[in-house]
Amino acid sequence: MTSIREEMWKTRGILFNFAVYDLKIRYRNSVLGVLWSFIEPLLLLAVLFVVFSTMFKFEIPNFPIYLLLGIVCYRFFQNGTTLALNSLTNRSSTITQIYFPRSIPGLSAGITSAIMLVFELMVLGIFMAAFQFIPTVTILLLPLVLALELLLIFGIALPLSVLNVKFKDTEFIWGVVLSAGFFLTPIFYQFDMLPEAIRNVLQFSPMVQIVTMAHHVVLYGMLPSVNTVLYAVGSISAITVIGYLIFRKYQAKIAEDM
Amino acid sequence: MSDYAVSVKNISKKFKLFHEKRDSIYESAAGFFQKKRHSEILQALDDVSFNVKHGEIFGIIGRNGDGKTTLLRIISKIYSPDSGSVDVKGRVIPVLSLGLGFHPELTAISNVYQSSILLGFKKEDISKRANDIIKFAELERFADTKIKNFSAGMQMRLAFATSVLVDPDILILDEVFAVGDINFQKKCFDTIMSFKKRGKAIIFVSHDMEPISKFCDTVMFLKEGKVGKIGSPEESIAAFQDYLAEHPEINPKGNISSSV
Numbered sequence: 001m002t003s004i005r006e007e008m009w010k011t012r013g014i015l016f017n018f019a020v021y022d023l024k025i026r027y028r029n030s031v032l033g034v035l036w037s038f039i040e041p042l043l044l045l046a047v048l049f050v051v052f053s054t055m056f057k058f059e060i061p062n063f064p065i066y067l068l069l070g071i072v073c074y075r076f077f078q079n080g081t082t083l084a085l086n087s088l089t090n091r092s093s094t095i096t097q098i099y100f101p102r103s104i105p106g107l108s109a110g111i112t113s114a115i116m117l118v119f120e121l122m123v124l125g126i127f128m129a130a131f132q133f134i135p136t137v138t139i140l141l142l143p144l145v146l147a148l149e150l151l152l153i154f155g156i157a158l159p160l161s162v163l164n165v166k167f168k169d170t171e172f173i174w175g176v177v178l179s180a181g182f183f184l185t186p187i188f189y190q191f192d193m194l195p196e197a198i199r200n201v202l203q204f205s206p207m208v209q210i211v212t213m214a215h216h217v218v219l220y221g222m223l224p225s226v227n228t229v230l231y232a233v234g235s236i237s238a239i240t241v242i243g244y245l246i247f248r249k250y251q252a253k254i255a256e257d258m
Numbered sequence: 259m260s261d262y263a264v265s266v267k268n269i270s271k272k273f274k275l276f277h278e279k280r281d282s283i284y285e286s287a288a289g290f291f292q293k294k295r296h297s298e299i300l301q302a303l304d305d306v307s308f309n310v311k312h313g314e315i316f317g318i319i320g321r322n323g324d325g326k327t328t329l330l331r332i333i334s335k336i337y338s339p340d341s342g343s344v345d346v347k348g349r350v351i352p353v354l355s356l357g358l359g360f361h362p363e364l365t366a367i368s369n370v371y372q373s374s375i376l377l378g379f380k381k382e383d384i385s386k387r388a389n390d391i392i393k394f395a396e397l398e399r400f401a402d403t404k405i406k407n408f409s410a411g412m413q414m415r416l417a418f419a420t421s422v423l424v425d426p427d428i429l430i431l432d433e434v435f436a437v438g439d440i441n442f443q444k445k446c447f448d449t450i451m452s453f454k455k456r457g458k459a460i461i462f463v464s465h466d467m468e469p470i471s472k473f474c475d476t477v478m479f480l481k482e483g484k485v486g487k488i489g490s491p492e493e494s495i496a497a498f499q500d501y502l503a504e505h506p507e508i509n510p511k512g513n514i515s516s517s518v
Contacts, residue, residue, distance in 0.1 A: 094361060
């Protein structure tokens with residue numbers, strides 16, 4: 001069945017096109033249009049910042065930036081997987097009328113979320129300027145961390161998109177996973193604050209590794225530890241392979257399940 | 259290998275039909291907990307084989323629910339068959355249920371791009387033809403209107419214009435003449451005939467026997483998922499009409515046009 005992989009590779013050029021259409025559909029009928037992709041995270045980050053910085057007084061240096069960086073990383077993951085979840089079900093008429101590689105909607109959801117991420121990073125930059133925060137030079141490694149996160153998003157987007165056609169339950173389960181994940185990821189606390197038993201389990205979460213690496217390179221001027229990198233690359237590769245296998249199993253029949 | 263444009267060999271396809279008979283509150287509550295659902299196997303297509311030559315217009319007729327659309331979807335790769343094979347030479351464009359996979363929230367022109375890109379055409383090639391497509395569909399005023407505001411006829415015109423102007427090797431048309439005015443129908447027929455002259459294959463499904471008998475070279479009558487008859491339009495239409503006459507109970511009104 002290499003043909004599915006070949007098909008995915010051949011269509012890589014049109015994913016960006018498709019992602020742009022997705023954004024257009026997302027902001028349809030809104031007065032401000034694409035401006036929302038900038039305003040929405042600005043307002044949202046402001047709200048989360050006010051809530052968490054007044055309610056949780058942890059002794060974390062540069063807490064505003066620490067918090068917002070974590071939120072931006074997590075929202076990238078949340079946006080990508082949520083868009084992927086409904087990417088096929090929202091296109092039932094297209095799927096029952098023409099054949100095209102079924103990987104396109106799920107993967108382009110990842111690209112859409114990457115475009116949204118660019119806007120959120122701009123908002124983060126505004127906050128950095130407002131707090132007169134000067135990031136360390138290792139911030140140049142942040143794109144690598146986010147690229148690894150994009151791979152994770154692809155790996156989860158593909159199976160989510162087909163599973164949600166077959167089992168509508170996927171949507172509800174994934175909503176719960178995302179809410180739990182927000183609290184189980186060191187976004188408004190530090191990982192070391194957790195009891196060791198919990199840390200031992202949570203260290204396998206790829207999002208814990210991603211957010212930790214982002215904190216390291218942006219705030220502490222440190223290279224992520226070899227352990228962290230290995231855990232992250234290992235778990236994300238495993239998830240992506242499993243995700244691809246699930247996708248391959250269900251993709252041929254999705255038009256019939258619509 | 260054969261020099262057929264489309265070669266369908268022994269295609270079979272089953273569907274599982276689920277029935278949920280929950281008449282009382284108790285039953286729906288019980289049904290919620292026991293995941294057992296009544297299901298039934300529907301043999302949509304049973305060992306169907308046929309060939310379409312280059313430059314041939316191939317008609318398919320049959321009652322509703324006898325497998326015509328399923329067959330077209332299998333040829334277009336939308337469904338995969340349980341057994342059998344489909345061999346297609348060149349690029350296929352299907353116009354099924356009056357659309358080409360259009361998204362209601364995108365404008366006409368965006369949909370032309372999206373559908374043809376998804377079908378594997380290059381963006382630059384479509385850019386060259388986009389204006390012609392809109393002009394052919396007679397939708398110049400509506401190029402930037404969202405598809406959801408289109409009538410069925412407008413949507414079909416756009417789908418047909420896109421499908422012929424991207425120049426596929428094989429064209430599949432399902433009931434495209436059910437909507438649209440006389441002028442546009444004539445334009446469609448002219449285009450189909452020019453496709454035929456250029457050696458392209460056309461598979462054509464209709465409930466209206468007039469265009470079937472007028473344009474098709476060969477007609478297949480699909481009877482309850484099986485091949486009822488493959489032959490000249492007259493032979494196949496006669497077989498279909500005989501079948502309907504023998505089974506008045508399944509088709510009391512007769513969905514066949516009386517003009518033949």
